[in-house]
Amino acid sequence: EAGVAQSPRYKIIEKRQSVAFWCNPISGHATLYWYQQILGQGPKLLIQFQNNGVVDDSQLPKDRFSAERLKGVDSTLKIQPAKLEDSAVYLCASSLGGTGGQPQHFGDGTRLSIL
Amino acid sequence: AQTVTQSQPEMSVQEAETVTLSCTYDTSENNYYLFWYKQPPSRQMILVIRQEAYKQQNATENRFSVNFQKAAKSFSLKISDSQLGDTAMYFCAFMKLNQGGKLIFGQGTELSVKP
Numbered sequence: 001e002a003g004v005a006q007s008p009r010y011k012i013i014e015k016r017q018s019v020a021f022w023c024n025p026i027s028g029h030a031t032l033y034w035y036q037q038i039l040g041q042g043p044k045l046l047i048q049f050q051n052n053g054v055v056d057d058s059q060l061p062k063d064r065f066s067a068e069r070l071k072g073v074d075s076t077l078k079i080q081p082a083k084l085e086d087s088a089v090y091l092c093a094s095s096l097g098g099t100g101g102q103p104q105h106f107g108d109g110t111r112l113s114i115l
Numbered sequence: 116a117q118t119v120t121q122s123q124p125e126m127s128v129q130e131a132e133t134v135t136l137s138c139t140y141d142t143s144e145n146n147y148y149l150f151w152y153k154q155p156p157s158r159q160m161i162l163v164i165r166q167e168a169y170k171q172q173n174a175t176e177n178r179f180s181v182n183f184q185k186a187a188k189s190f191s192l193k194i195s196d197s198q199l200g201d202t203a204m205y206f207c208a209f210m211k212l213n214q215g216g217k218l219i220f221g222q223g224t225e226l227s228v229k230p
Contacts, residue, residue, distance in 0.1 A: 008167050031216055033216075033217075033218075040222075040223075041222055041223070042119075042206050042208075042220030042222050042223050043160075043206075043218075043220050045217055045218065045219075048216070048217060056135075056173060056217060076127070089158060091137070091158075091160065095216050097216055101148035101165065101182055101210055101212070101216075102216060103150065103162045103165055104160075104162075104216065104218060105162075106160035106161075107159065108157065108158055108159045109119075109158045109159070111158075
């Protein structure tokens with residue numbers, strides 16, 4: 001079974017520039033998550049999709065971050081404009097969803113550095 | 116709101132010995148799920164073990180086992196016969212029932228297994 005695919009693996013940009021990350025979940029997984037992991041901390045949920053609808057985006061800084069999951073499969077996360085504090089690893093995860101405590105499967109993440 | 120606390124930022128253990136990582140959490144919920152994830156330097160989060168709060172029996176996966184104390188809101192991970200490949204960051208995570216699978220992570224414990 002193919003895992004969660006993410007690209008790019010690394011990205012370096014200057015502040016105020018824009019950047020986009022891509023995620024392809026495990027086939028058949030209805031739920032997709034984007035997490036932000038700042039160095040030395042645990043991941044924090046940014047946004048959660050169920051199929052192509054948003055379930056939770058309460059911690060997404062909507063003035064600069066946006067995400068979409070067209071057709072309920074792959075997803076993109078965009079930051080525009082980037083700030084120094086956005087330097088982090090961005091992790092994508094997917095799961096079967098539902099209420100049964102299904103574990104999440106994570107991709108390798110994208111390490112973003114803001115200069 | 117739920118919180119997860121890992122009070123040991125770093126730990127080390129000799130190869131083949133046993134080590135226990137601590138985790139406490141705060142919630143008013145009665146039914147929920149708890150997880151331990153491992154994050155090696157490659158960054159991919161890997162599920163180690165999962166516990167359902169309504170099950171009194173502690174979960175076990177090969178060399179990994181948990182000590183789940185629901186009343187004390189404690190969820191520690193025991194690694195037996197430690198191997199060099201166990202070197203990684205370990206995160207404890209909480210999932211509320213019926214919340215679509217959102218994970219709340221602790222700050223992590225960096226485990227080093229020494230030869």
